[in-house]
Amino acid sequence: GAPVDEAAEGEPAALRIAVIPKGTTHEFWRSVEAGARKAEQESGGRIRVFWKGPLREDDRDQQIQVVEQFMAQRVAGIVLAPLDSQALVRPVATARKAGIPTVIIDSGLQSDQLVSFVATDNFKGGEMAGTYLAELMGGKGQAILLRYAVGSASTEQREAGFLNALQAWPEIRLISSDQYAGPTRETAYQASQNLLHRFGREVEGIFCVNENSTIGMTKALREIGRAAGQVKLVGFDAGSQSIKDLKNGDVQGLIVQDPLRMGYEGVKTLVRYLDGGVVDERIDTGVTLVTESNLEDPDVRPLLYPPLERYLP
C-alpha cells in the first residue's frame, strides 16, 4: 500500500524513514536492510522503514529519482547509501530545503547538508588488505589489483588504501592495476579469466575490492590450478560463497564490514536527530580482517553470519 500515515485520530503518526541502498541484489544490502528493520522493530511502531533501491543498479540517475520520489511522498527523513559522492549532493540539498534530513551510510557524499555519515573506514580497510597481502607474500613479488568500477567512492578508497599500504613494500611490484571487474559476477569472472590468462603464471598476490570480484577471481584461479594458496588472494566483504572459499583455503583473507550495524546506526542516528538529539558527524562501523584462524571467534561470527531471518520478512 501507499506510504501515507495510518494516523488515526489521537494516535501519534509514525515516523516514515526511507532507506535507499545502492542496489538490492547483494547479500551486503540485505544485511543493511536487516539493520534498518532491526531499528524499526525496536522502536515499537514509532518508525516505519521504507526500503527501495534504484531500479537499475549502479545508475546514479535512477537513484536520484528514488530520492526525489521519497521527497514527493514527504517522508520524515532519508538514509542514503549514495552511488556517487557528487551526483547525489543536489538531491540531498533539495530534500533538506523541503525539510527532509538525510543520513549517509556506506559511501561518502561531498556535502555539508548531511546529518551524519555512518560507514566503514574503507581506506583503512584497503590498508589492512595491503599490509596483510604483503606479509603473506613475504614482502616481495608481483601483485595485481582488480578494481571495481569508476566513481564508486567506497571501493576507490579501498583501492587507494591498498596502494598506500604497498608503498611501504618496495619489493612488491604491481603488474596490473587498471582492470575493472564491473557490476556483476559474470563481468568480474570474465575480467579475471582474461587477466589471469595473461599474468596467471607470474602473479603471487591479488587484491579484489568487493565480493563479486573476489568470487570471480577465486573461480578463475581454481581453473588455472593456482588457487589454494599458490596465489595469495585477499578480498573484501563476506558472502556465503566467499566464506566457503575462505574455509577451503582458496582465499587467504577477507576484509569484512558490518553492514547490519550500518543500517541500524543509520536509522537510529536519523531518528535521534529528528527527535532533536545531538548526533556525531562521523560514525565508524568498523572493519575486521577475517582469516581461516579467526573464522569462529565469537566477535567475528556474527559478521559472517548476520541474523537476517530475525529481522527480514
Next chain:
Amino acid sequence: MKAERRWRSWRPAAGPLFGLAAVLALFAVDPELRAIFFSGSNAKLVLTQTVIVAVGALGMTLVIVSGGIDLSAGSVVALTGVVAASLLVAAVPPVLVVILTLAAGALIGFVNGSIIAWGRMIPFIVTLGMMGVARGLAKWLGNNQTVNPADNSLNLLMEPRQPLQFFPLPPGVWLAAGLAAAMAVVMSRTIFGRQVFAIGSNEEAARLCGIPVRRRKIAIYALAGLFFGMSGLLQYSRLTQGDPTVAFGLELEIIAAVVIGGASLNGGSGSIVGSVIGALIMAVLKSGSGQLNWPTYMQEIVIGAVIVLAVGLDRLREWRTGR
C-alpha cells in the same frame, strides 16, 4: 469532410494520448496515491525526469521517421555530459561550453550519418559500434572518473529550486518544450521535414525524385546527435557532474518513447507530439510505480507490461475504428 480532415491531423497523437490517460488512470485508482501523485510538486518532478528522454526523443524521432535507428544515443549523452563537465573544469565560459558540447554531439552524429550514407551500411550496426566508441571516449575523456566542475550557471538548468510547488519549473523543462515545438514545425511544415518522411517511406522513390538522400541522412544523424548533446547537457546539469557511465541503456528508453508515440520502426511515420507524450508515459510510469512502494522487481514487471499494453490498446482502438 471537415471533421474528417481535422481528425486526420490530430490522429497521430490520439493513440499516445489515450495511452497516457490510461496510465494516469492507473495511478488515480488508489485514493492515497492519488493525493500524492496528482500534486503540483510531483508533476514538476515528473516533468523534470521526462526532459532528458524527451529531448533525446526529438532527435530519435527524426532518425526513426527516416527509417533508421540510433543506438548510440545513450553513450552520446554520457560523452557529451563528460565533455561539458571537462570544459567547465577547464574554466571555459558556459555559453561556449553549450556550443562546444552540442557540436560534439553533432560531430558524433555526423560520423554516424557519413558511414551510413557513404558506406551504405545499416544504421543498427553503425550506431551499435558508435555506442561502444562513444562510451569508451567518455571514459577516456573523464580518465575513468566522474568529472566534477565547480558550481556554475549550467548547474541551474535542471535545478528544481522550490521543491514543494509546481512553479518555477527548471529552465531545462522550458528549453525542452521550446525545442519540441520547433521540431514539430520542422517535421511537418518544412521541405527538410517532408523529405525525411519521404526517405523513410520509400528511400528508392526519394532518390528517384531527386532528393539528395545521402546528404539528408548525414544531416538527420548530425541533427539527432545535436539533440543527444542537448540531452547530455541536461544530464550533466541533473547530476552536476560528468559521468561516463550514466545513461546506460537510455537509447532503448528513448526508442520506446518514440515508438509508443506512434512512430513505425519501418520509417515514414511518427510525430514529435507523439514522441514527447511517449516520453511522458515512460516517466509517469516510472514515477508512479516508484511511489506505489512496490518492490523494484514489481516495478520492472509493471513497466514492461504497460509498455506493451499502451501500444496494444492503441492498436486495438485503431482496429475498432476500422482503418
Next chain:
Amino acid sequence: MKAERRWRSWRPAAGPLFGLAAVLALFAVDPELRAIFFSGSNAKLVLTQTVIVAVGALGMTLVIVSGGIDLSAGSVVALTGVVAASLLVAAVPPVLVVILTLAAGALIGFVNGSIIAWGRMIPFIVTLGMMGVARGLAKWLGNNQTVNPADNSLNLLMEPRQPLQFFPLPPGVWLAAGLAAAMAVVMSRTIFGRQVFAIGSNEEAARLCGIPVRRRKIAIYALAGLFFGMSGLLQYSRLTQGDPTVAFGLELEIIAAVVIGGASLNGGSGSIVGSVIGALIMAVLKSGSGQLNWPTYMQEIVIGAVIVLAVGLDRLREWRTGR
C-alpha cells in the same frame, strides 16, 4: 557455372569469415601477445566465452531472419538461469531441471510470439516490454538475491577442467556446436526453415502462399526462447549460481553477432554459420583486447570500431565483386 554455384552456397559465410580473419590478424601483430593468444588454452577460453552468446544467436537468427527482433534475450537468460538454480536448490534431479528450464524459456518466447502474432504488434515493443517483465520475474524468483545451489552435475557443463590445454573442451561447447549444426540444417534444408525465410522476406506474400504466418511466428519466438533458456542454463553453469542481474545488455551483443554474421534486420536473410562466426568475432575481440592489457575504454572503442569495420569490409568486398 559449377564454381559459381559453389560460391553461392558458400557466400553467406564468406563475409563473416573474412571479418574473423581480420580480427585474428589484429592480435597476431604483437609477437608477445601472439604467443599467448594463439595457444590451445586460450582458444579454449575464447570458445567457452563464446557459447552463451552463440547459443543465444541461434535463436536470434531465427527471429531476425523472420523479420523480427527479440530484445528480451538477455533478461530471459538471467531468468532461466535463476529458474535452473532455484530448481536445483529444491533438489529437482538435473535432467528434469534442464527440461523445465528450457520449457520456461520457451514459454516466455511463446508469450512474446502470441502477443506479436495475435495482437499484430511490432516485435521491438513487445520484447522490450518482456525484457522488463522477465528481468523483474528473475529478481522476484531469486528474492532479489543470487541463488546458490550445492554442487551438482549441471555445474560441469561449462567447467574447463584442464585449463592449460585445448582438450577436453567443456561439454557446453560440444552442445553448442551440435545445436548450431542442427539449426543450420533446419534453416537451410527444411520446409519450416524456408517458411521462416519467406515470412521475413515478405510477410504478405507468405500469407498469400498459404503459410500459417501466425502459428509460425509463435513457433519462431518459442523456439528462440528455448535457445535463450539453453543459454541461461550455460550461464548458470558458468557462474554456478543463478544471478538475476546477469546478462544485462546481452541482447545487443547477440543481435550484433547475428548481424555481423550477415543477417539483415529487414528479415529474409541470414545464416546460422554466419551468426556463430559473428559470436566468435565478438568473443575474440573481447578476449584479445583484454589480454593486450589496454585500459577498458580502449577496449570499448576498439570493439565498437571493429564491429563497424567487420560489416563494412564485407560490404566493400561485396561491392567490389559487383553485385
Next chain:
Amino acid sequence: MAVSRLRLAGVVRSFGATRALRGVDFELAPGEVHALIGENGAGKSTLIKIVGGILRADAGVVELDGKPYRPANPLSARRRGIAVIHQELSLAPDLSVEENVLLGREPRRFGFVATGQRRRQARQALAQLGREAMDLRRPVRELGLAEQQMVEIARALVDRPRALLMDEPTSSLTRLDTQRLFEAISRLKQAGVSVIYVSHFLEECRQVADRYTVLRDGRSVATGEMSRVTFGELVRAMAGEDSGEFRRRTERPPGDVVFELDRICGKTLPREVSLSLRRGEILGIAGLVGAGRTETLRVCFGLDALRGGRLRVKGRWDRGRSPRGRLRQGVGYVSESRKEEGLLLERSVADNLTLTRLEPCSRWGFIDRSAQNRAASRWIDELSVSAAGPRQSVRELSGGNQQKIAIGRLLHHDADILLLDEPTRGIDVGSRFRIYRLIHELAEQGRAVLLASSYLPELLGICDRIAVMRRGELVADRPVACWNESRLLAAAAGEGNETHES
C-alpha cells in the same frame, strides 16, 4: 533534320553475367512519341533507367540535344529535363497524394513548404488526367493500384520535362484512364515534348506513337514509322519468329458448379456479389477502377475478411477461410500487386515457384534441392522466363518475368479453381498468348478460372462468360457472345450518361 532530342549509339550494360543491353542505337526527335517495344527482359527498362540517371551505361554514347549526356543520378537527369515514369511504382506510401506528386519539387518559401501552391500544382497535374476530384490529403498507401499509377504519371507531368520516359504507364489502367493519358500525351507533343512510350499493348503503341524501335535480347533490331508497319511485323521483330496467333477454342462442355458466391460482402467492397463458376469455365470480371474486382477476389481467397454472405467451394458452404485453407481446397490466387504481396523478391526463383507446395520437393520435412530445381526449371521453360537459372533471385528479373513467376507458382500448386487478378500485367505479347493457351488447357482439364482484368480484349478473347462490376456490385453476367468492348464499357460506367467517378 533538326538535332535529335536524345540519341543513343552502341549502348551496352551488363549485370554480372547477364548482358541486359548489348548495343542499342536509338534516336528520339523533338516532339515525337516513340514506342519502345520488345519481349520481357529485352532491356527496355534498363534503357529507360540509363537515360533517367538511375543506371550507368558500361559503354556507348548518349547525347541530349547533341551534347554528351551522362547523368550521375536521377536528380541531374531531372535537372536536364528528363522525367521518368517507372515500371515499378516509386511512391512514398506514407505521404499524401499531393506530397507525392510534388516530391523533390516542393514549392518553397524560406525552406517551408508552400502548401497552398503545392495543392494547386498537384490538382492541376491530376486534372490533366481527369482526376481533379482526387482527395489530395489521402496517404498513397490507401489508394488502389490504378490511382497510384495516376499519381506517378501526374508527378512526371508536373516537371514540365523536355523528354518524358514512360515505362508501361498503362499496365494497370482502364481503357478510360488510358484515353485520358493519351490526350495528355498529345498535348505535350504539341508543346514540343518528346515521349518514349514502353508498353506491351501494341494497339496502344500504334495509336499513340509516331515511330517505334524494337529491342530484342538487348539489341535494337528494327525501327521505323508506326504507320508503315503491321501488327504481325512488330510481333515477328520482337520474337524473331512468328509466335502464332491465339485462337479461342470453341465450346467446352461445362461441368458441375465448383465455386459459388452467395451475396458476399467485404468491409467496404464488395457490396453484394453472387456468382457461380463451373468446371471447365473461364469467367471474366470487368469494371472500372474501384469497382471492387480486386476486393472480391481477395475476399474469396481469404485475404480480406468476409463480412456477409457465404461461399461454396466444391460443394461445401463456408463463411470464410484463411488463404492456407483455400489453398488446401485447391483454390489459387495471383495478386495484382506482385511486388507488395506476390513475390519474395530476395528469394530465388525456385523458392518462389514452389513455396505453396513444397511437399513434392521434400521428404520428411527436408527439402530436396535438386527436385526443387527440377520443378522450377519446368515452369521456367513452360513460361519462357528469361532467368539465369532456378537459383537466381527474383529481384534481378525484369518486371514481366517476375509476373510470370507469380503465375508459375499457381501452376505448380496445381489449383483447381484459379483466381487471377490482372495476370498478364506487364507480360509481352508472345508470352501472353502462351499464358492464354495455358489457361485454356487448364480449363479443358476441368478447372475453373475467375479472371479480373482491365484489358478488355483479353476478357473478350479468352472468357466464356463476362460479368461486370460496378461500385461493389455485380451488375451483369452474360456469355461472351453478348458482349463487345463498347457494351462492356457502358455496363461498367452505368449504362446511361453516367461517367467515371473517382
